[in-house]
Amino acid sequence: MKKVFIDFRRCIGCGSCEAACAREHSGKPNISIVQTSELMMMSFNCRHCENAPCMLICPARALYRDEDGAVRVKYHECIGCMLCSIACPFGTPRFDERLKVMVKCDLCANRRAEGKLPACVETCPMDALILATEEEIVGMKLKEAAVRREEFIRKVEDMMGCGP
Structure with a gap:
């Protein structure tokens, strides 16, 4: 299963990944870069965990793994209880006020279907984001x-x- 990893030595905190993600996902990014010190950036993005706590805790079983292994949300089944966000060690699922459901990184499922990289990875000017196993x-x-x-x-x- 491929995931998005960050090379902290390369990240300059420019926000290109966040902007690209927001462009792909109706204006709201599913990745955020936080400066943890003067020299270190940290990405908060879904790790699509092997034993994903968000999937295990979801009472509606709205979270599932797609054919590529990405953990995704069935929006029509999500009850917006926020338990997935609480269970996630990275706190990445977030409640969408407009849709009243939880949303999270889907590794740009639409782009993957076209054989493209996730928008955040493709956009990073420093090649700090890597899609790999x-x-x-x-x-x-x-x-x-x-x-x-x-x-x-x-x-x-x-x-x-x-x-x-």
Whole structure:
């Protein structure tokens, strides 16, 4: 199952992802970027959890997993009780005042049906948002760590005069 991950080192907090999400979802974004310190941004977006607490707690069974594994809402069945938002460790489902139901990230289901990336991922000017599986992310991080380790070793060897 692919999810949207954020590379915190790349995020500049520009809000492009929020604007793109709002454009795709009737003016209200289902992702938000919060500055946690002077140098760190944190995204609040649905992680489409494997054992999604929001799905488990929903008394109306309005939350379901689509064919790609994204957790989505059957709006016609949602009773707007907000239990999914309370159960979500990321607090991402939100109550839509106009529709009187809970809404959340659907990984841009309409765009995925057309073979496109979610709007937030496609729009990010810094490529800080990545649509990938957890295994792909771990693989990328292991490769990055190996490169950093090699660079560190070269620097130490150069400083000690014992390089090749």
